[in-house]
Amino acid sequence: MTSRLNSQHPLPPPPQTTLLTANLAVCRWTILKTLVLTAACLAVGNLAWADDPVDAAAKPSDAPVDAAKQMAFFETKIRPLLAERCYDCHDENTAESELRVDTYEGMITGGLAGPALIPGKPQGSLIVAAVGYRDSTLQMPPDEKLSDAEIADLTRWVEMGAPHPSRDGMQTIKPRGDVDLEKGRQHWAFRPVAKVDPPTVNQTSPAIAAEERRDVPVRHPIDAFLLSRLEAEGLQRVPAADKRTLIRRATFDLTGLPPTPAEIEGFLADDSEEAFANVIDRLLSSPHYGERWGRHWLDVARYADSNGLDENVVHGHAWRYRDYVVNAFNKDKPYNEFVVEQLAGDLLPPRDEIAREHERLIATGYLVLGPKVLAEQDEAKMEMDIIDEQLDTIGRSMLGLTLGCARCHTHKFDPISHHDYYGLAGIFKSTKSMDSYKTVAKWHENLIETPEEEQRYNEHLAEVAAQEKKIAEVIAEATKLLEKPDSELALAQREKKFPAETTAVLKAERETLKKLKDSAPERPMAMGVIDGEVADTSVHLRGSHLTLGDVVPRRFPEVLASTDQPPLPPETSGRLQFAQWLTNGQHPLTARVMVNRIWHGHFGKGLVTTVDNFGLQGAPPTHPELLDWLANQFVESGWSIKTMHRTIMLSEAYQRSSQHHPKNVEADPGNSLYWRFNLRRLEAEAIRDSLLAVSGQLDRTVGGNISQYKNREYVFNHTSQDKSTYDSYRRSIYVPVIRNHLYDMFQLFDYSDASVLNGNRNVSTIAPQALFLMNSEWVSELALSIADRLLQDSSDPATRIDQLYMQSFGRPATADERDRSLDFVSQFASLSKTPTDREEAERQAWQRLCQAIVASSEFVYIR
Numbered sequence: 001m002t003s004r005l006n007s008q009h010p011l012p013p014p015p016q017t018t019l020l021t022a023n024l025a026v027c028r029w030t031i032l033k034t035l036v037l038t039a040a041c042l043a044v045g046n047l048a049w050a051d052d053p054v055d056a057a058a059k060p061s062d063a064p065v066d067a068a069k070q071m072a073f074f075e076t077k078i079r080p081l082l083a084e085r086c087y088d089c090h091d092e093n094t095a096e097s098e099l100r101v102d103t104y105e106g107m108i109t110g111g112l113a114g115p116a117l118i119p120g121k122p123q124g125s126l127i128v129a130a131v132g133y134r135d136s137t138l139q140m141p142p143d144e145k146l147s148d149a150e151i152a153d154l155t156r157w158v159e160m161g162a163p164h165p166s167r168d169g170m171q172t173i174k175p176r177g178d179v180d181l182e183k184g185r186q187h188w189a190f191r192p193v194a195k196v197d198p199p200t201v202n203q204t205s206p207a208i209a210a211e212e213r214r215d216v217p218v219r220h221p222i223d224a225f226l227l228s229r230l231e232a233e234g235l236q237r238v239p240a241a242d243k244r245t246l247i248r249r250a251t252f253d254l255t256g257l258p259p260t261p262a263e264i265e266g267f268l269a270d271d272s273e274e275a276f277a278n279v280i281d282r283l284l285s286s287p288h289y290g291e292r293w294g295r296h297w298l299d300v301a302r303y304a305d306s307n308g309l310d311e312n313v314v315h316g317h318a319w320r321y322r323d324y325v326v327n328a329f330n331k332d333k334p335y336n337e338f339v340v341e342q343l344a345g346d347l348l349p350p351r352d353e354i355a356r357e358h359e360r361l362i363a364t365g366y367l368v369l370g371p372k373v374l375a376e377q378d379e380a381k382m383e384m385d386i387i388d389e390q391l392d393t394i395g396r397s398m399l400g401l402t403l404g405c406a407r408c409h410t411h412k413f414d415p416i417s418h419h420d421y422y423g424l425a426g427i428f429k430s431t432k433s434m435d436s437y438k439t440v441a442k443w444h445e446n447l448i449e450t451p452e453e454e455q456r457y458n459e460h461l462a463e464v465a466a467q468e469k470k471i472a473e474v475i476a477e478a479t480k481l482l483e484k485p486d487s488e489l490a491l492a493q494r495e496k497k498f499p500a501e502t503t504a505v506l507k508a509e510r511e512t513l514k515k516l517k518d519s520a521p522e523r524p525m526a527m528g529v530i531d532g533e534v535a536d537t538s539v540h541l542r543g544s545h546l547t548l549g550d551v552v553p554r555r556f557p558e559v560l561a562s563t564d565q566p567p568l569p570p571e572t573s574g575r576l577q578f579a580q581w582l583t584n585g586q587h588p589l590t591a592r593v594m595v596n597r598i599w600h601g602h603f604g605k606g607l608v609t610t611v612d613n614f615g616l617q618g619a620p621p622t623h624p625e626l627l628d629w630l631a632n633q634f635v636e637s638g639w640s641i642k643t644m645h646r647t648i649m650l651s652e653a654y655q656r657s658s659q660h661h662p663k664n665v666e667a668d669p670g671n672s673l674y675w676r677f678n679l680r681r682l683e684a685e686a687i688r689d690s691l692l693a694v695s696g697q698l699d700r701t702v703g704g705n706i707s708q709y710k711n712r713e714y715v716f717n718h719t720s721q722d723k724s725t726y727d728s729y730r731r732s733i734y735v736p737v738i739r740n741h742l743y744d745m746f747q748l749f750d751y752s753d754a755s756v757l758n759g760n761r762n763v764s765t766i767a768p769q770a771l772f773l774m775n776s777e778w779v780s781e782l783a784l785s786i787a788d789r790l791l792q793d794s795s796d797p798a799t800r801i802d803q804l805y806m807q808s809f810g811r812p813a814t815a816d817e818r819d820r821s822l823d824f825v826s827q828f829a830s831l832s833k834t835p836t837d838r839e840e841a842e843r844q845a846w847q848r849l850c851q852a853i854v855a856s857s858e859f860v861y862i863r
Contacts, residue, residue: 021153031105031249033343033454034846035168037594050335055665059401062141062347062742067163070160070161070163071163071165073153073156073157073160073163074157074163074164074165075165076398077153077157078153078154078157081146081153081154082101082102082409083102083752085141085146085199086101086102086140086141087101087102089141090102090106090111095111096113097110097111097112097113098111099111099112099113099116100115100478101127102653103166104165104166104167105166105173107127107162109173110126110172112125112409113126113138113408113409113541113542113676114409114410114541117162118158118550119158119161119162120158120159120160120162120548121158121549121550121579122155122158122159122162123538123548123549123550124539124541124549124550125158125512125549126138126541126547127140127154127158128151128154128155128158128540129542129547131145131146131150131151131154132151133145134544134547135541135542135544135546135547136546137542137544138541138542138544138547143290159568163830177417178410178417179410179411179415179417179420179558179559179560180415181415181559181563183415184559185559187415187615187616188620188621188624188744189400189588189589189592189614189618190415190559190560190588190589191320191588192586192588193588193591193592193628193631193632194625195628195632196625196628196629198221198224198629199225199228200217200223200224201217201218201223201224201227201228201231201529202215202216202217202218203215203216203217203218204209205218205227205231206234206236206238207227207230207235207236208227208232208233208236208237208434209236209237209238209239211239212239212240212445212857215700216560220631220650220651221334221650222626222630222647222648222651222653222654223651223652223653224621225623225625225626225629226626226653226673226674228674229673230673230674233667233668233673234667235663235664235667235668235673235675236658236661236663236664236675237653237656237674237675237676238656238658238659238661238675238676239654239657239659240655240656240657241655241656241657241658241677241863242657243267243268244264244268244810244811245657245788245810246276246655246862247259247263247264247279248264248809248810248862248863249265249269249677249862249863250276250279250280250283250649250685251279251283251797252336252862253292253601253602253649254280254283254284254286254289254292254293254645254683255283255286255289255292255691256288256289256291256295256683256685256686256689256731257288257292257686257689257690257693257698258693258694258807258808258810259810260807261803261806261807263808266506267279275648276308276649276650276655277646280645280649280650281646281722284642284645284646285286287330287702288700288702288731289329289330290325290326290327290328290329290330290331290509290702291326291330291600291702291731291733293641294322294325294326294328294329294733295685295732296597296601296759297325297329297639298322298325298501298733299621299752299757299758299759299761300393300396300397300597300612300757300758300759301321301325301342301366301369301393301397301757302369302370302371302393302755302756302757302758303321303322303369303737303753303754304318304369304371304737304738304739304754304755305318305319305320305707305709305736305738306709306715306736306737306738306739306740307371307372307374307739307753308371308739308740308754308755309371309372309373309374309739309740310373310374310375311373311374311375311440311714312714312715312716312720312738312739312740312741313440313712313713313714313715314707314709314710314711314712314713314714314715315369315527315711316707316709316710316712316713317365317445317525317526317527317711318365318369318527319417319704319705319734320362320365320448320526320527321362321363321365321366321369321526321527322733322734323703323704324359324362324363324365324701326702326733327703329641332640332641332642334638334639334640335583335593335594335634335639335640335641336585336590336639337639338363338639339579339582339583339590340576340579340583341359341360341363341364342363342364342366342367342377342578342654343364343366343367343575343576343578343579343582344364344575344576344578345359345360345362345363345364345528345581346360346361346364346446346529346530346531347530347531347572347573347575347576348360348576354450355449358448358526361446361448361449361528362446362447362526362528363528364528365526365528366393367390367428367431367433367528367529367715368433368443368444368527368528368529369388369395369527370389370390371389371739371755372385372386372389372441372443372600373385374439374440374441375440375441376437376439376440376441377387377439378545379437379438380545381545382428382434382437382441383434383437384429384540384543386433386434387425387428387429387433388404388407388425388543388695389404390428390433391403391404391407391421391424391425391428392404392757393757396613396757397612397757397759398582398589398590398593399582399589399590399593399614400589400592400593400611400612400613400614400615400618401414401416401589401613401614401615402414402423402613402615402617403416403424403557406418406420406421407421407540407543408540408542408543409543411615413615413616413617414615414616414617415558415559416557416559418539419539419550420555420556420557420558422537422539422540422552423537423552423553423554423557424554424556424557424578425537425558426535426536426537426553426554426574426576427473427554427568427573427574427575428573428575429532429535429537430528430531430532430533430535430554430572430573430574431529431530431531431532431573431575432444432530432531432532433529436677442712443527444527444529444530445525445526445528446525446526446527446528446530447523447524447525447526447529448524448525448526449523453521453524456521456636457520457521457523460516460519460520460521460754463516464513464516464517464520467509467512467516468513468515470706471506471509471510471513472508474502474505474506475491475494475495475506478494478498478502479494482494482497482498525711531572531573531575532573534570534571534572535575536551536552536553536554537551537552538550538551538552539551539552542711553567553568554559554567554568555567555568555571556573556578556581560588560589561581562588583639585635589614590626591632591634591635591639592608592614592630592631593611593614594634594641595609595627595630595631595633595634595644596608596611596621596627597759598641598644598648599630599648600759600760602645602648602649602654603654603674603677603678604678604680605678605760606760607621607622607623607626607627607630608620608621608622608627609622609760610760611759611760612758612760613757613758622672622673623768630644630647633647653674654677655677656674656675656676656677657676657677657863658676658677658678658679658863659676659677660676661675662665664676666723667804677860678863679862679863680862681763681765681860682860682861682862683749683750683751683761684732684745684746684748684749684750684751685731685732685733685746685751686732687745687749687860688732688745689731689732690854690859691782691854692731692782694786694807694808694854695783695785695786696785696786696789696791697729697782697783697863698729698731699728699729699730699731699783700731701730703734704734706728706730706734706735706736708723709734710724711724715738715741716738716740716741722741724736724738724741724743726743726744726745732746732812737754739754739755742754745772748768748769748772749769750762750763770855773851773854773855773860774851774855778857779851779854780847780851782854783848783850783851783854784849784850784853786804786807786841786845786847786850786851787843787846787847787850788843789844790803790804790846790850791842791843797822797825798822800846801817801818801821801822802818804821804849804850804853805817805853806860808853808854808858809853809858809859821849824845824848825846825849826845826850828841828844828845828848829841829842829845
């Protein structure tokens with residue numbers, strides 16, 4: 001222990017001695033140390049032998065600070081304590097978790113969990129939290145807790161400002177994890193969106209195939225940006241796609257469904273320059289556009305129809321949020337409004353239209369849809385876990401930032417501090433997301449009645465009240481007629497004395513009451529939030545609500561806002577101000593993130609390939625100037641998503657073929673420079689919907705609830721019965737999403753994990769996918785429906801083949817495909833032995849052919 005006391009001590013170390021003189025040397029050194037400390041106290045004239053200077057320093061007082069007494073307190077109480085109980089694991093030789101407590105600088109700098117010491121703030125100092133054993137995950141020393149007196153000494157030392165011999169004269173120490181705002185703002189994503197002019201590129205550029213060159217400037221800005229890079233890299237883009245490929249690509253992109261033969265023929269017959277623009281406008285006007293692009297948003301909103309986790313209960317009203325999203329895309333709701341409504345729709349100024357008011361309340365379901373541990377016994381922990389999930393979702397979906405990483409400590413990579421996180425957390429702690437945290441906890445729901453529905457409900461209540469009054473009157477009259485009326489007697493006892501006639505009347509009236517109550521009109525509700533008790537929140541050391549530090553005013557991250565933000569209104573949570581800040585048109589991330597998502601939806605990858613992460617660990621943009629040009633266009637167009645679709649899809653880059661080019665592949669194998677259009681597999685929903693569409697079985701009804709469950713009812717988990725069925729012919733967006741029990745086909749084809757947001761689904765190629773298409777009873781039934789339609793529509797086998805290929809692939813069969821298909825059908829049908837069998841065999845032959853077609857790669861891929 002003696003050697004450890006030397007660390008940072010102003011006295012010389014004890015002399016090196018032999019074993020025989022060691023004890024004497026230590027004693028002499030200890031006496032010298034005591035004399036020096038005593039002299040320091042005498043020098044300021046405050047040492048009274050009748051009082052303990054250590055105790056005096058430890059007592060709170062309004063008297064001027066006595067530096068000598070404070071230093072004496074450290075040297076006699078704190079340094080020996082640290083040396084004996086802490087140095088073994090946290091000195092220059094060990095520094096577990098990169099923390100040293102043998103130096104003042106080490107404590108201020110801190111370890112992996114952040115600063116261990118904040119002078120003057122014991123509540124915010126991890127060293128005090130650790131020795132106090134307030135958090136089961138942070139208990140130091142781990143083998144044995146300090147005594148109450150030792151904890152009190154350490155707390156008092158921090159409270160008095162942590163006096164230490166090394167403190168005076170030291171330059172400012174930067175705690176580990178402190179954010180360098182100026183450096184952070186140099187990251188491309190945190191810089192303001194730049195006003196960029198497209199480069200000038202001529203159509204004679206060597207980046208353009210020889211047959212497409214002409215002596216005119218490149219008109220479309222997107223092509224100018226992309227061709228400029230291709231030219232600089234010495235690459236050449238491939239030729240344009242043919243019209244059949246293009247309409248199939250565009251129709252799947254915008255509606256998630258295959259084009260019909262009539263739509264294809266109409267496009268082929270249109271030779272005007274506006275032909276493809278007309279196709280785009282038609283598709284954007286389709287109600288199925290909102291279903292397709294609404295599904296993209298639901299991935300990042302982690303939409304699900306059940307809670308999952310421990311208590312897998314039904315989100316019985318989640319479908320209203322889903323329909324809100326679909327309608328928002330169909331109506332081309334400006335994206336800035338879309339964001340504000342989801343974060344703070346309940347706080348927007350009132351509108352005359354009741355439907356508009358309800359729409360805004362429904363939109364806030366975005367904040368409540370996440371999975372929750374509804375049986376968590378620690379209610380404070382549950383609340384902070386829900387807030388953390390909300391912040392993580394908002395951060396990644398709208399800002400492209402992993403804000404949730406700053407819950408336990410300052411972000412390891414991005415310039416988001418621990419205090420930034422709790423500044424935002426205060427906004428959502430001031431928001432009511434839950435009605436109850438008692439097991440099983442209940443999320444909040446908003447009433448969305450129309451005046452007519454409210455009147456009908458009130459009339460029902462009046463009917464129930466009238467019936468209850470009628471029953472009470474019968475009981476009262478019957479009670480009066482008893483020989484010994486006793487209103488205090490229990491009702492059940494009194495009724496035994498009633499005449500049989502009265503008992504019969506009561507039975508009938510109570511049955512009427514029960515029927516009335518059972519027929520109560522269902523009050524329309526929507527998952528959502530409202531403002532709760534407004535308050536700032538404390539920093540949670542290491543993310544634990546058991547170890548609280550400084551209270552942080554509600555605010556926005558400093559790297560994106562400023563260090564002198566005006567305070568948020570004390571009467572509201574600040575959600576509306578937060579949403580308006582995100583969508584003010586000046587924010588560096590909001591527009592960038594969304595246009596990148598739209599680009600990803602069309603090209604299969606974003607200009608920033610990590611679509612949910614624009615931070616320092618994310619990928620930089622392949623074309624930063626193009627990204628900023630698109631972001632500016634987005635804001636200037638009034639945040640119109642449909643306008644952004646048109647802009648991207650009318651570029652020649654979007655209309656390229658997916659043709660192979662050996663030289664380009666060698667130089668740019670990932671096609672990061674967009675010299676061709678990437679071959680892409682359809683998502684799970686598009687595969688299912690396409691099978692239903694070509695079979696003629698697709699129910700194209702838009703919106704509504706098809707779940708067979710009641711709100712908050714238990715669904716599949718380790719104890720409850722599985723009632724889930726997926727035999728609907730509605731589009732896949734309406735198929736219930738049950739957490740912990742996803743529809744098998746969705747799981748097989750890489751559906752999004754509804755427990756977390758995901759803007760970039762994985763795409764796997766595994767044998768069970770092919771086996772499902774070849775052997776599934778459901779696919780077989782749909783193939784039979786396709787076959788029956790072919791047999792009904794035409795008696796000519798060759799015509800049937802062309803019709804099958806047009807419906808499935810958007811093109812007629814080649815001569816070779818036609819011959820082989822006819823040969824297969826003929827051989828299969830010839831296996832029957834009787835005329836009746838031959839007729840059924842022909843039907844089965846066409847069924848098998850249809851199933852082979854829809855199980856092929858061409859059916860599930862777009863070029």
